[in-house]
Amino acid sequence: MTPLDGLLLDIHGWRTEEVDEGVALSTELGRCPGGHALYDPRPGEPRTPGPGVSCRFYYSGDTP
Structure with a gap:
């Protein structure tokens, strides 16, 4: 599980x-x-x- 799993993000x-x-x-x-x-x-x-962002993003780590 990653920090934002299940959360929606308005992009x-x-x-x-x-x-x-x-x-x-x-x-x-x-x-x-x-x-x-x-x-x-x-x-x-x-x-x-098409216009805008259209790809999946994958968790790669955390930073302060």
Whole structure:
């Protein structure tokens, strides 16, 4: 289980360029309360064409 499993996140307005290298999402549920849970797109996983962000992100760790 990862810090944000089961939680919904509004990503309306995110651009592909903003998340190509992954994202650091604020959370109180990780190993570092008040820190960030790190999520990255899986290399080689296809993205759905079209506007906006259209890929899955996978948990890669926590940071303060």
